[in-house]
Amino acid sequence: MASRDVVRYETPLTRGFRWFSAVFIALYLVWTLLPIFVMFVSSFKDLLEAFKIPAVGDWSGIGVFFDFTPTLKHYRDLFLNLDFSRYMANSLVAAGGSAVISVILGSMAAYSLSRIDFKGKSDLFFWIISTRMAPVVAVMVPLYAIFRSLDLVGTLPGLILAYTTFNLPFAIWILKGFFDNVPYAIEEAQMVDGATRFQAFMAILPLVAPGIGAFIVLCILFAWNDFLFAAIIGSGGAKTLPVATRELVQPQNIQWGSIMAAGVVTTLPMMLLGLVIRRYLVTGLTMGAVKE
Amino acid sequence: MARVTFRNVWKKYGEFAAVKDLNIDCPDGSFLSILGPSGCGKSSTMRMVAGLEHISAGDILFDDRRINDLAPKDRDVAMVFENYALYPHKSVFENMANPLKLRGQEGARIKDRVTQAAKLLEIGHLLERRPQELSGGQKQRVAIGRAIVREPKLFLFDEPIAHLDAKLRAHMRGEIKHMQRTLGTTMVYVTHDQLEAMSMADQIAVMHEGELQQLGSPREVYNKPVNAWVAGFVGEPAMNFLTCEITNAGGKLMLTHPDFALALKPEQMKCLNGAGTAATVRMGVRPDALAISMTRPAEPAITGKVFVNELLGGDMIVEVELADARIRVKTAPEFAGAPGEACYVTVNRDKWHAFDAVTGKAFF
Numbered sequence: 001m002a003s004r005d006v007v008r009y010e011t012p013l014t015r016g017f018r019w020f021s022a023v024f025i026a027l028y029l030v031w032t033l034l035p036i037f038v039m040f041v042s043s044f045k046d047l048l049e050a051f052k053i054p055a056v057g058d059w060s061g062i063g064v065f066f067d068f069t070p071t072l073k074h075y076r077d078l079f080l081n082l083d084f085s086r087y088m089a090n091s092l093v094a095a096g097g098s099a100v101i102s103v104i105l106g107s108m109a110a111y112s113l114s115r116i117d118f119k120g121k122s123d124l125f126f127w128i129i130s131t132r133m134a135p136v137v138a139v140m141v142p143l144y145a146i147f148r149s150l151d152l153v154g155t156l157p158g159l160i161l162a163y164t165t166f167n168l169p170f171a172i173w174i175l176k177g178f179f180d181n182v183p184y185a186i187e188e189a190q191m192v193d194g195a196t197r198f199q200a201f202m203a204i205l206p207l208v209a210p211g212i213g214a215f216i217v218l219c220i221l222f223a224w225n226d227f228l229f230a231a232i233i234g235s236g237g238a239k240t241l242p243v244a245t246r247e248l249v250q251p252q253n254i255q256w257g258s259i260m261a262a263g264v265v266t267t268l269p270m271m272l273l274g275l276v277i278r279r280y281l282v283t284g285l286t287m288g289a290v291k292e
Numbered sequence: 293m294a295r296v297t298f299r300n301v302w303k304k305y306g307e308f309a310a311v312k313d314l315n316i317d318c319p320d321g322s323f324l325s326i327l328g329p330s331g332c333g334k335s336s337t338m339r340m341v342a343g344l345e346h347i348s349a350g351d352i353l354f355d356d357r358r359i360n361d362l363a364p365k366d367r368d369v370a371m372v373f374e375n376y377a378l379y380p381h382k383s384v385f386e387n388m389a390n391p392l393k394l395r396g397q398e399g400a401r402i403k404d405r406v407t408q409a410a411k412l413l414e415i416g417h418l419l420e421r422r423p424q425e426l427s428g429g430q431k432q433r434v435a436i437g438r439a440i441v442r443e444p445k446l447f448l449f450d451e452p453i454a455h456l457d458a459k460l461r462a463h464m465r466g467e468i469k470h471m472q473r474t475l476g477t478t479m480v481y482v483t484h485d486q487l488e489a490m491s492m493a494d495q496i497a498v499m500h501e502g503e504l505q506q507l508g509s510p511r512e513v514y515n516k517p518v519n520a521w522v523a524g525f526v527g528e529p530a531m532n533f534l535t536c537e538i539t540n541a542g543g544k545l546m547l548t549h550p551d552f553a554l555a556l557k558p559e560q561m562k563c564l565n566g567a568g569t570a571a572t573v574r575m576g577v578r579p580d581a582l583a584i585s586m587t588r589p590a591e592p593a594i595t596g597k598v599f600v601n602e603l604l605g606g607d608m609i610v611e612v613e614l615a616d617a618r619i620r621v622k623t624a625p626e627f628a629g630a631p632g633e634a635c636y637v638t639v640n641r642d643k644w645h646a647f648d649a650v651t652g653k654a655f656f
């Protein structure tokens with residue numbers, strides 16, 4: 001079995017390329033992290049301090065950014081006056097709920113599609129993804145009408161159902177690829193060892209964990225950041241963070257401080273999720289189990 | 293413990309028949325080896341017994357109970373897979389413990405059984421590793437370990453030691469045979485290595501292109517092959533074949549070849565049962581039924597030239613070139629003939645076979 005140590009050979013070209021990548025990555029980090037940094041810092045500033053900006057080209061004035069007395073008043077405002085804890089709970093339930101349901105249904109469907117041959121399988125498979133071919137806006141009106149008549153508008157179950165409708169096809173597509181890579185012999189061995197088909201399926205789930213992890217991230221990100229569904233189907237009873245944040249922009253009064261704080265509150269959980277899920281995203285688990 | 297019976301079993305993959313009309317009876321507690329070249333349907337047969345492959349036609353019975361429609365877990369068999377099929381995310385210990393866990397055994401007993409099996413297989417120091425950190429031979433031993441921790445009705449071993457080195461293989465042959473004897477568990481053992489089949493099995497089923505050629509004890513298969521194909525497949529070095537004719541010299545039948553003639557014994561004549569004279573037959577003779585010398589012996593001998601000598605430790609194989617063929621002779625390592633020299637080969641008159649030149653069926 002080959003180890004995974006990479007053998008490196010140094011040439012002028014690779015050295016040059018290393019320099020180039022270092023510079024590129026540095027620039028890229030500034031480009032992506034600076035806005036988040038500004039958002040983060042501004043959320044702790046009073047409104048007046050937040051708009052103190054040095055003149056263009058005045059690099060020595062950069063200290064102005066850090067010259068402020070930190071305050072938590074925007075956060076207090078969000079959670080005490082604006083009911084953001086409820087919106088956050090809504091976001092969590094909607095995103096988490098649809099992710100869990102999509103993973104359960106999706107992995108079972110993907111497993112069947114990967115393992116069992118039946119007539120019309122490829123057509124079915126294509127049909128599943130074709131449900132995602134129309135842009136969300138295009139189906140919004142009929143979807144609203146349906147949800148309306150089912151009394152699902154403005155409820156969390158309605159929102160979860162809406163997100164699941166859109167996440168499930170992805171789940172099936174992503175996970176089928178992962179199941180295809182798990183040798184069937186492993187389940188056969190399980191079944192001879194005394195497992196039922198379902199137990200054998202459960203036993204190989206750890207081997208598709210990278211797929212499930214990747215999908216959960218995608219699914220939660222989709223729901224968490226979604227505005228369209230939340231605004232239309234979730235409106236009223238199931239208001240989520242993006243919709244609530246949007247409502248901080250009022251015609252006479254844009255509440256910059258609260259918006260920045262809401263941005264932080266919305267972004268942080270996703271960063272945590274990324275950290276937690278990262279260790280499940282290791283691929284190559286199936287290596288070496290079966291002689292090829 | 294079970295008796296396994298195959299009754300007119302067929303396996304078809306689409307139009308292609310991988311196993312054709314198989315009939316085998318494997319008594320309770322016995323060791324059946326399925327022997328054949330690559331692609332002859334050995335694994336397909338095995339997988340039908342395990343319940344991993346649908347049985348296209350016919351029945352497989354355990355103790356007179358038809359098991360065609362039983363799920364693998366209800367058949368109570370333990371299998372060693374040709375491709376190991378270990379669980380990559382589990383340690384060696386967990387791999388071997390899996391069948392016990394699935395059958396609800398308690399922790400202490402599991403630990404006991406696994407440790408015992410690991411000791412037998414000399415993998416005790418590997419229990420904490422993952423399969424990808426093992427060599428091919430070690431994986432294979434883990435796969436065997438997973439099968440023997442349990443006491444199933446039937447063992448199914450699919451080429452379980454094909455990837456071990458020669459020494460370990462010889463050792464494992466002994467261990468597996470001993471284990472099967474001690475436990476008294478019926479064993480179906482697939483191999484393409486005739487030495488394995490010969491040395492371990494009570495019964496060998498020789499298969500070729502999906503058809504059962506011969507079912508018999510190792511001795512029968514070796515000494516009384518039913519056709520030229522079995523004769524050529526079993527035995528190492530392989531049997532020599534020469535195309536000869538049966539001629540009638542004044543009431544005495546003779547086997548004649550351009551290089552030599554051999555008088556048939558009365559019982560051999562009987563076996564030809566009227567295949568008559570001037571019939572073409574294939575003569576088959578194993579290298580150890582031939583003797584070679586550099587001087588012309590008194591009895592009729594085949595004249596040839598030494599082509600090449602191969603020293604195999606205690607024996608020497610001499611390849612002798614005849615006018616239209618080459619034959620291999622087993623002799624003592626002291627044999628001194630150099631390539632190119634003339635030599636004389638005599639046939640042990642009791643130990644040769646005659647096969648129908650067309651069908652390959654054995655006369656004797």
Ligand SMILES: Nc1ncnc2c1ncn2[C@@H]1O[C@H](COP(=O)(O)OP(=O)(O)OP(=O)(O)O)[C@@H](O)[C@H]1O
Pocket residue numbers: 305308310328329330331332333334335336337374484
């Ligand atoms: N799933 C399948 N679909 C179609 N043909 C198959 C399938 N599995 C096996 N075969 C064919 O059936 C025949 C027998 O295969 P099998 O695996 O039983 O051979 P084997 O005797 O075990 O060979 P080996 O010693 O190489 O393992 C082969 O010709 C093979 O190509």
Ligand SMILES: [Mg+2]
Pocket residue numbers: 334335336374450
């Ligand atoms: Mg095989």
